[in-house]
Amino acid sequence: MAPQNARTGLSCLVLTLLIVPGSAVAGETPEDVAAAIPITSPFHEPLVFGADLEQPPLPAGEWIVFTNFDGADMNGCGWGNNSPQDNCSTIFQGQVLPFTGDLGRRAAVVQVMRNDLGKFNIHVTDVRPASGDYDMEMIGDWNPAPGGGFAGVAPSIDCFNSDGGEVSFTLDYTSSPTGIAKAVLQEIAHTWGLEHVESKADLLYPTTQSVPDPTFVDECFQIVQLDDSNQPVPENNIQCPNQHSQFCNGSNFQNSYQELLQIFGPGSPDLTAPTLDITEPAEGAEVDAKFDLKLTAADNQTPQLLTLSLKIDGPSAAETDPTAWPSPSDLTFPITGLAPGEYTVTATVRDEDKNEAIDVVHFTVKGEPVPGTTGEPDTTTGEPGTTTGEDTTTGDEPGTTGDAPTTGDGSGNPTTGVTSATGGVTDSATTGDQADGDDGCACRSDLAPTSGAPALLLLLGLARGRRRARA
Template sequence: MARQNARTRLSCLVLTTLFVPGLAEAGEPDDLAAAIPITSPFHEPLVFGADLEQPPVQAGEWIVFTNFDGGDMSFCGWGNNDPQDNCSTIFDGQVLPFGGDLGRRAAVVQVMRNDLGKFNIHVTDVRPASGDYDMEMIGDWNPAPGGGFAGVAPSIDCFNGNGGEVSFTLDYTSSPTGIAKAVLQEIAHTWGLEHVESKSDLLYPTTQSVPDPTYVDECFQIVRLDNNNEPVPENNIECPNQHSQFCNGSNYQNSYQELLQIFGPGAPDLTAPTLEITAPADGAEVEGKFDLKLTAADNQSPQLLVLTLKIDGPSAAETDPTSWPSPSDLTFPITGLAPGEYTVTATVTDEDKNEAIDTVHFTVKGEPVPGTTGEPDTTTGEPGTTTGEPGTTTGDEPDTTGDAPTTGGGSGNPTTGVTSATGGVTDSATTGDQSGGDDGCACRSDLAPTSGAPALLLLLGLARGRRRARG
């Protein structure tokens, strides 16, 4: 399709007054604003399909491929930005991999799914083997021109009529929400959406003072930023026919209705994750110190799975929900269970609240002492971490500093010891109340005794976890 025009105004997210709640914990907004230019003078976005009147019929679910692994981009002149061949009209060089761990990657995609799930759009970190798709390169350019910027869409494709495009978001903050919201603006530009005046909309030129911008079902004035970084009405509209479908005049835009027209409505994921407790075996007899192992995975990648563990028996306990990236093979060293018969129930829930449960029954060897549970083992060990570690905004190893409280002061009173491992993604803008609820990312995992439970010491930590390679 012929190029309609080229603009010197870059279609990118401006960070002069960037603020995303939760970002302060991971990097001060003022520091980011000082480090990133207001706009980039280096690239001219291409505009495709400005004369289209209706979107082409999409063949099923549209795919957005989030490329966190970096790669070499080749220059394709004034042609189309081709994701299949890593071809870009603005850049010829290396994009470095995203700096976050598996948990941060999954958290970025989770935020994207929360907004794009309203439409028939599938977000994945696995490159499709065939067909058309968009690719968002999430990582740092090497070198970043002029000190870098938050993101850029090399082309504006009205009605998504030209098909798959490449756009870029730099690894400019440790906040998964900050990364995701930049991606959501850049990828929307490749679908013909332009900047608007409302701070509640994801197409506002900055994310200043907005707790959770989204694609809003309302008509807003299309704007650009002036030299004082203030939004002013834009007269040169890129995709007038696309915008006038739902608003009175082509200089207004309804982000939600336009995406709904292009892609159609979304549908929830109804496929449950898979879960298996692989050790101990059902009916096994174990010593007082053993490994609890489980395997969890989901049909969508990446995915944050919320895990809870419940132990029923002489030493009863239950964890708080904690998020782990899928797929994961997890190992939890456990010690201090009183002798007797036990049932362990593991539950994982995916982002669409699909649930999987597995249960095993086993016996801890030893002679129970009538009226007591025995003294707890005081071996705590130090949990190790591997590539299956829970996602964190810092990449640090899990905290294992939980102290052992006492339940009484006199001799003969049992001591209730609890050690805890902190895992999961801790970006408050993503997690909300950090309880593993609708926002997806639990913060803390304490395997604590239930009310009236006998003495217990459980070391809950990822010691020999291994993230399975994808096929």
């Protein structure tokens, strides 16, 4: 019998695609904001600290930025007191509501922030430090809601970060994690002495009408303010002239990158690999044809988007596309329809800095091996192993009906978006639209079993993931 094309008929393996909880999209722009709005509130006059300093204080090791997504009751603790340890604020005394994004969207916000702050000795976390000084960014809407359209607000222009940790705010103004993150970065940067500049490529551009991915640019730009029409015009009242003039010709220009590098020093890469453990099935276990594959994955930094891929080697081979999950995660993948025989599952997880962890488990699916699924080469033709005797792909055998696994909408086409390593959802994962005469089998060549195998269905269902509670 000639080997069958793995993408035609019923002799194929169907693998449902994985999706990260929620829609964490780390690379999108805030398109849901109808018009450009000020990133920093024009209605709040910031305090100014350290304007007479000529040099920054010596950096006290790694600086910490705490992103508070969980909300809090803010206190008025006295003039100039914006202590993050005590939830003090000179700007707002009231309730900051929890951020509406799920765990994936939170992790995507922090991922964008780390991409921009990783050049400096700054650590971003969503865990409140137990001691020491740090900045806190409250991310969420206010109750009562503020008047006017703006994305965030900083309490001060703190030259050289001389006053230390402070509390600033970013409202839940867009569904875009990138939009949220860029606003957060501007508000925190104000508390490090950075002012608004004219370039749309720089994170200190004063409105949301910047380039899609602004950053801290290593170039001198004119310092500006917004006029009554929200248009940037030159700023004459410079708050931190000594900080700016060290790198630019005149105090009315600013080099955001060099100033932060002077204040905090250079960053260092994260070299710590994540942890990964396949907890079920156990090594050497014998399992039924229907079983759960369970694993745990975590990273030393939180939150973190971990990229997971799975490879199954054996009579029914399969491989998943990389998918992103927030760390830490306990994940369960229901599997059914594997042909009897010996298998190896290899799980690979990478963190945002490409540190990698691998775990491998060997197990056996109970039952008599199905002829033609061993993958041994055909000694007469050199073709992959083929079935002998009658064609077993008619759907008359148990487990070989060819019924495609259903997705959340009850269809047989796995059309769920695949979340990329950066959290971006792609729509190209739809596999039900096949060309070249494929009769809707929706199989992918890299997921196919040994050619000529009986019709097999591998359902690697939507992972049931939950985030472990922190100790």
